[in-house]
Amino acid sequence: MRKNAFTLLELTERLGNVIRAEMRRVGSTYRLHPVHLQALSYLKQANRYSNTPQALTEYLGLTKGTVSQSLLLLYRKGLVARYVDEADKRVVRLKLSAAGKRLMKDAQLAPVWQTAAANVSPARVKTTVLVLLETLRNLQAMQNERPFGVCNTCVHLQRESARIYNCGLSGDRLAVPETRQICRLHTPQ
Amino acid sequence: MRKNAFTLLELTERLGNVIRAEMRRVGSTYRLHPVHLQALSYLKQANRYSNTPQALTEYLGLTKGTVSQSLLLLYRKGLVARYVDEADKRVVRLKLSAAGKRLMKDAQLAPVWQTAAANVSPARVKTTVLVLLETLRNLQAMQNERPFGVCNTCVHLQRESARIYNCGLSGDRLAVPETRQICRLHTPQ
DNA sequence: GAAAATAGGTTTCGTGACGATACCATATTA
DNA sequence: TAATATGGTATCGTCACGAAACCTATTTTC
Numbered sequence: 001m002r003k004n005a006f007t008l009l010e011l012t013e014r015l016g017n018v019i020r021a022e023m024r025r026v027g028s029t030y031r032l033h034p035v036h037l038q039a040l041s042y043l044k045q046a047n048r049y050s051n052t053p054q055a056l057t058e059y060l061g062l063t064k065g066t067v068s069q070s071l072l073l074l075y076r077k078g079l080v081a082r083y084v085d086e087a088d089k090r091v092v093r094l095k096l097s098a099a100g101k102r103l104m105k106d107a108q109l110a111p112v113w114q115t116a117a118a119n120v121s122p123a124r125v126k127t128t129v130l131v132l133l134e135t136l137r138n139l140q141a142m143q144n145e146r147p148f149g150v151c152n153t154c155v156h157l158q159r160e161s162a163r164i165y166n167c168g169l170s171g172d173r174l175a176v177p178e179t180r181q182i183c184r185l186h187t188p189q
Numbered sequence: 190m191r192k193n194a195f196t197l198l199e200l201t202e203r204l205g206n207v208i209r210a211e212m213r214r215v216g217s218t219y220r221l222h223p224v225h226l227q228a229l230s231y232l233k234q235a236n237r238y239s240n241t242p243q244a245l246t247e248y249l250g251l252t253k254g255t256v257s258q259s260l261l262l263l264y265r266k267g268l269v270a271r272y273v274d275e276a277d278k279r280v281v282r283l284k285l286s287a288a289g290k291r292l293m294k295d296a297q298l299a300p301v302w303q304t305a306a307a308n309v310s311p312a313r314v315k316t317t318v319l320v321l322l323e324t325l326r327n328l329q330a331m332q333n334e335r336p337f338g339v340c341n342t343c344v345h346l347q348r349e350s351a352r353i354y355n356c357g358l359s360g361d362r363l364a365v366p367e368t369r370q371i372c373r374l375h376t377p378q
Numbered sequence: 379g380a381a382a383a384t385a386g387g388t389t390t391c392g393t394g395a396c397g398a399t400a401c402c403a404t405a406t407t408a
Numbered sequence: 409t410a411a412t413a414t415g416g417t418a419t420c421g422t423c424a425c426g427a428a429a430c431c432t433a434t435t436t437t438c
Contacts, residue, residue: 008306017227017250116328128317135302136207138306145207
């Protein structure tokens, strides 16, 4: 298995490079770096417990000072809105602005990727997704990183009724669309 | 398939981030950035047609000026040796120095990765590798990038006898170890 | 309930990646 | 022999990135 595991690492590295190169290409139109696109993409999906500089810092695996700078840039470009949390005034809440949302619609990477994977059978794609997911979760656990997933697949999500969900951790009620967002407190089932 | 293809992209992105974070951690010991480790890793494997700044530039998907600077840094740190090609004096040939080879042995990422993928069945890993490889090849073809593979899997490799191989493209004879190296002229079978 | 500790963010500083452009030397073509 | 192409380097401006200092709001401690 040594051989295969090594190839898996190399392939992911290689694909990561190709994705970064593509991000650079797409981002250059807006004078944005790959990390900026990743930040915008994250903020687009982050739920109410996860729309802060701190959460983004954990997600990207960088230091808070670095992320603070990148967020400042995105703010100056009018792509991100920021406001102080009422309950805890140390906390900053982040949101995509209208311009930010528009940019995320225009600067999609997904189409290229879909074309590339178009001829692979659904069953094989599914296997691939599961293997990568398991590897990712293991890596994150080994490095004490948060897994970052959607509420849908979280142990803390409780279904009250057809359209009413609860987060068992915070005790908050969640709307249906919220259960599809990314949470930094995610705990896989 | 849209859903799955999207998840595949996200997972690869995410894994790419984790790998980069790990590279940053490993590299910080030597004051090296992820891109430096990637360059060293590439040079360790590159064959005689591919051990040049130009090839590395294509491999990393960056501009030649940028790569030239990174190579200068690696040279100054004594990790890379460089000499002018005799046949074509414009060309620079690159090689890991003894210190460079030593560093690559110490700064392995593979062990962590192997642990993470340890519990996945060989068959599933194989499927994953094949799917990722196909996706990578398609992406590269779509963006007119070179595939960069080992001679073993190249259409140009001809087997003369048990231990004698030929590259049909250059006409050169290849030693057995060379057939396991990475080539920028690689054409998948 | 004041002092100490902690936590979320920002600021500042130094290094160097990165793209763009200009530039240089060697090869190739006209 | 001149024009052009090719592999690499040098230079410049922007800004990612980590480290460390700093600020403010909250929590803990005694």
